[in-house]
Amino acid sequence: MDATKVTSVVNRRNFIFTAATAVGGFAIGIGIAPRDAHSATVPAQPWNDDHAYDPNEIDAWISIDPDDSILIRYQRSEMGQGSMTALPMLIAEELHCDWSKVRIEFASSNRNVRENGVYGDMRSNGSRSVRESLSKMQQVGASARERLIAAAAVRWRVQASECTAAQSVVTHASSGRSLRFGELAAAAAKTTLAAEPPIKRPDQFTFIPRPLPRVDVVHKTDGSAKFGIDAQVAGMVYAAIAACPVPGGRLKSVDESVLAGATGIVRVVKLGSAVAVVATGTFWRAKRALSRLQPEWEVGEAGKVDSEQLSQAYRAALDEPMLTARNDGNVDQAMASATKKFEAIYETPYLSHSPMEPMNATVDLQPDRLDVWVGTQAADMALDVAARVSDLKPEQVYIHNAFLGGGFGRRDSSDEIAQAIEIAKVVKRPVKLIWTREEDIRQDKFRPHAMVAFKAAVGSDGMPTAWSMRVVTSSIFKSYGIPFPADQVEPVAVIGLTDNPYDVPNTRVEALIKDTHVPVWFWRAPGANQHVFALESFLDEMASASGIDPYRIRRRLLEGKPDWLKVLDTAAEKSGWGTPLPKGSGRGIAICAFADSLCAEVAEVGVNPDGQLKVNRVTVALDTRQMVNPLTVAEQAEGAVIFGLSAALYGKITIKNGAVVQGNFDTYRMVRLADAPRIDVHLVPSGGAVWGGAGEPATALIAAAVANAIFAATGRRLRSLPISDHDLSAA
Amino acid sequence: MIAIQVNGTSRQIDIEPDTPLLWVLRDIVGLTGTKFGCGIAQCGACTVHVDGKPLRSCSVPIGGLDGAKITTIEGLTPDNSHPVQRAWIAEDVPQCGYCQSGQIMAVVALLKNVPDPTDADIDADITNICRCGTYERLRRAIHRAAELMRAKG
Numbered sequence: 036m037d038a039t040k041v042t043s044v045v046n047r048r049n050f051i052f053t054a055a056t057a058v059g060g061f062a063i064g065i066g067i068a069p070r071d072a073h074s075a076t077v078p079a080q081p082w083n084d085d086h087a088y089d090p091n092e093i094d095a096w097i098s099i100d101p102d103d104s105i106l107i108r109y110q111r112s113e114m115g116q117g118s119m120t121a122l123p124m125l126i127a128e129e130l131h132c133d134w135s136k137v138r139i140e141f142a143s144s145n146r147n148v149r150e151n152g153v154y155g156d157m158r159s160n161g162s163r164s165v166r167e168s169l170s171k172m173q174q175v176g177a178s179a180r181e182r183l184i185a186a187a188a189v190r191w192r193v194q195a196s197e198c199t200a201a202q203s204v205v206t207h208a209s210s211g212r213s214l215r216f217g218e219l220a221a222a223a224a225k226t227t228l229a230a231e232p233p234i235k236r237p238d239q240f241t242f243i244p245r246p247l248p249r250v251d252v253v254h255k256t257d258g259s260a261k262f263g264i265d266a267q268v269a270g271m272v273y274a275a276i277a278a279c280p281v282p283g284g285r286l287k288s289v290d291e292s293v294l295a296g297a298t299g300i301v302r303v304v305k306l307g308s309a310v311a312v313v314a315t316g317t318f319w320r321a322k323r324a325l326s327r328l329q330p331e332w333e334v335g336e337a338g339k340v341d342s343e344q345l346s347q348a349y350r351a352a353l354d355e356p357m358l359t360a361r362n363d364g365n366v367d368q369a370m371a372s373a374t375k376k377f378e379a380i381y382e383t384p385y386l387s388h389s390p391m392e393p394m395n396a397t398v399d400l401q402p403d404r405l406d407v408w409v410g411t412q413a414a415d416m417a418l419d420v421a422a423r424v425s426d427l428k429p430e431q432v433y434i435h436n437a438f439l440g441g442g443f444g445r446r447d448s449s450d451e452i453a454q455a456i457e458i459a460k461v462v463k464r465p466v467k468l469i470w471t472r473e474e475d476i477r478q479d480k481f482r483p484h485a486m487v488a489f490k491a492a493v494g495s496d497g498m499p500t501a502w503s504m505r506v507v508t509s510s511i512f513k514s515y516g517i518p519f520p521a522d523q524v525e526p527v528a529v530i531g532l533t534d535n536p537y538d539v540p541n542t543r544v545e546a547l548i549k550d551t552h553v554p555v556w557f558w559r560a561p562g563a564n565q566h567v568f569a570l571e572s573f574l575d576e577m578a579s580a581s582g583i584d585p586y587r588i589r590r591r592l593l594e595g596k597p598d599w600l601k602v603l604d605t606a607a608e609k610s611g612w613g614t615p616l617p618k619g620s621g622r623g624i625a626i627c628a629f630a631d632s633l634c635a636e637v638a639e640v641g642v643n644p645d646g647q648l649k650v651n652r653v654t655v656a657l658d659t660r661q662m663v664n665p666l667t668v669a670e671q672a673e674g675a676v677i678f679g680l681s682a683a684l685y686g687k688i689t690i691k692n693g694a695v696v697q698g699n700f701d702t703y704r705m706v707r708l709a710d711a712p713r714i715d716v717h718l719v720p721s722g723g724a725v726w727g728g729a730g731e732p733a734t735a736l737i738a739a740a741v742a743n744a745i746f747a748a749t750g751r752r753l754r755s756l757p758i759s760d761h762d763l764s765a766a
Numbered sequence: 767m768i769a770i771q772v773n774g775t776s777r778q779i780d781i782e783p784d785t786p787l788l789w790v791l792r793d794i795v796g797l798t799g800t801k802f803g804c805g806i807a808q809c810g811a812c813t814v815h816v817d818g819k820p821l822r823s824c825s826v827p828i829g830g831l832d833g834a835k836i837t838t839i840e841g842l843t844p845d846n847s848h849p850v851q852r853a854w855i856a857e858d859v860p861q862c863g864y865c866q867s868g869q870i871m872a873v874v875a876l877l878k879n880v881p882d883p884t885d886a887d888i889d890a891d892i893t894n895i896c897r898c899g900t901y902e903r904l905r906r907a908i909h910r911a912a913e914l915m916r917a918k919g
Contacts, residue, residue: 115861115898248858255863256854258799258839265798319789391864391897440864441897472804677899700808709889711901
């Protein structure tokens with residue numbers, strides 16, 4: 036295997052980047068030895084321990100040692116989305132450094148507090164990590180480069196403009212002199228620039244876009260990568276917790292006497308809405324003891340609520356007055372004069388995030404200092420929560436962010452951290468709190484339940500002339516604590532509908548927020564992950580009733596939008612749209628915009644007479660406009676398809692007597708290797724100044740693509756998820 | 767006292783016999799590469815080899831393992847050089863990485879028994895859950911690992 040292949044340069048503009056090939060892996064080739072000598076590195080234990088001041092520090096982001104090794108601090112999170120590789124690549128683009136000499140570690144959220152927010156927003160959510168760090172990372176790299184050049188120019192007594200930097204070396208070409216970054220770092224650290232240097236435009240990039248292996252991958256093949264759950268602190272004890280099964284309920288009482296004589300039990304800790312058992316030696320002792328407790332809960336009226344009632348209430352609310360989120364043309368007028376009309380109601384259930392690593396936090400609470408080891412999507416928010424719960428000053432709190440065993444939107448609420456601190460206050464020892472899988476699913480904050488009622492009119496050519504979309508769902512903003520005016524529709528309640536790109540002259544989107552006792556949260560591609568299923572299925576209904584090919588109807592509704600046509604055509608063409616399939620098979624197509632990216636997918640399914648469904652193949656076309664690392668972008672698209680497919684096929688959280696019914700992977704099913712379709716990802720970046728996100732778009736449309744394919748294969752239209760709720764067998 | 771060998775080192779384990787092997791490895795032996803995912807042998811994140819066989823250690827009580835030889839991800843190789851690890855790196859398989867120790871241990875065991883598995887063999891044998899959805903690369907990496915192992919002879 037040839038390590039130099041990783042430096043292959045891709046044509047940056049107007050290229051189609053085929054990420055999956057039939058055999059042999061990545062098209063451009065990422066053949067690498069176990070530890071690639073050309074790659075940057077990250078320690079297996081990535082957290083910052085807030086060491087003393089580093090004299091070779093250029094600034095809070097970059098430190099260069101005399102041996103030329105470069106430390107780059109990364110301020111967001113790493114849950115497999117690859118930003119821990121991508122952001123340093125953006126710095127390297129401007130720094131003109133040798134990528135193989137780069138070491139990466141997490142930036143300290145404590146330093147962020149001490150130094151006035153030097154790292155800014157430290158979160159990874161909303162597909163924002165790259166997009167919203169872009170210019171900052173470039174500026175950091177460019178500044179450091181210019182300071183290194185200035186330091187060299189002073190030493191040589193020449194003009195800085197006569198010097199250049201490349202591969203970690205500053206050169207004065209006319210005199211043939213050069214100095215390594217390591218020789219200049221100490222002087223550069225003391226150099227200030229009169230003005231910040233300009234940063235490159237995408238057409239000036241020379242290092243990115245480039246398909247590089249992610250820096251964390253090697254540690255994730257030998258068990259050395261440290262996740263929050265792997266933290267080991269001297270003298271720590273283990274805590275298992277059970278929160279009230281009905282969200283919002285309180286602990287009434289618990290009989291601890293059943294634990295008398297149990298080995299290693301430190302104590303039972305009663306929290307307002309939960310009970311925890313703390314044990315020495317192993318987490319198992321705490322978990323086993325907890326399972327013996329039979330706490331009594333105060334659950335109130337919520338304890339009478341079932342999923343069926345919630346569905347009925349949402350259905351009834353579809354006729355109530357709503358707030359308007361989008362209103363083009365005059366829907367009522369167009370509907371009144373139309374001869375052919377359609378109506379349908381679509382429903383999507385609550386979903387759990389269920390990252391593979393259950394929620395956990397390890398804390399060491401001292402009178403004047405708190406250390407927290409955790410994998411969090413928001414180290415800065417975690418620090419604020421930890422300071423508040425511990426009654427310490429923010430500068431006394433240290434969040435040691437680890438690799439995240441999945442996040443998907445779940446790991447930014449810090450509820451597990453607050454619990455661990457409350458427990459530590461009582462037991463006065465370092466505590467590792469782990470949620471069991473059952474707790475992780477039942478105490479989640481869920482993807483909302485939603486219902487959408489469509490009405491549409493089509494013209495004599497079968498094309499839609501008007502459509503109305505009325506949504507009932509609950510408020511993620513309220514759950515999350517984001518203030519929002521009550522007389523407006525929160526965007527996340529209608530994403531996927533309001534931002535649909537179709538040219539339908541009369542379009543109206545309305546919504547009604549109807550909160551329940553079930554807490555809701557952002558979940559990969561929020562809003563779009565349910566509304567795109569509804570809209571793209573409903574459009575298919577109209578296409579089929581009018582006898583128009585589902586791909587053609589979308590094409591006509593996207594006329595004059597070349598970027599949209601590019602993703603749509605790419606997905607159709609690469610999937611073999613229109614070519615014959617065996618009986619019982621079908622293809623379905625769907626599109627969506629998310630986080631400034633455009634995406635189209637074609638699913639190919641087979642349904643046998645017994646109703647067994649197999650999703651055989653998914654073709655993805657993704658336009659993120661620009662890319663840092665096309666390899667990661669393709670991986671995110673592949674993973675997003677599977678994540679959305681688990682939800683489409685099996686995902687459903689049901690409520691009985693106010694509590695979540697599902698508790699583990701036997702009842703909350705996931706796609707496994709045998710269910711996984713072949714996935715071909717085609718990256719079609721259209722360029723431009725606005726960069727699109729990579730982590731979420733491909734999740735949102737897979738349910739619609741599969742449901743539309745099932746319709747093509749069987750003639751059955753599915754108006755609710757999951758698909759496993761429907762009998763697909765031949766009548 | 768239960769005597770086991772972990773990655774070639776003898777250990778005397780003094781713990782309640784119903785304690786699952788997973789927690790012995792993580793909390794007593796201190797090897798955290800083996801992960802807790804579900805606790806009911808559903809997800810496979812805790813897969814280790816017990817006397818050469820892949821088992822889901824969250825559901826194997828230590829009391830029945832006296833004399834057993836256990837291999838965890840840390841004991842596979844000291845330098846990432848196992849063909850399965852090399853294939854995993856070459857295909858850039860892991861995303862969050864949490865399930866991958868278990869995936870790799872399951873695949874190592876499969877390839878020992880079935881050196882050139884078909885896709886159907888793989889589907890039947892590798893049932894571990896990956897929530898990030900790395901299956902496309904994972905399947906490719908299994909075939910690549912099989913090739914690497916055959917090339918080595």
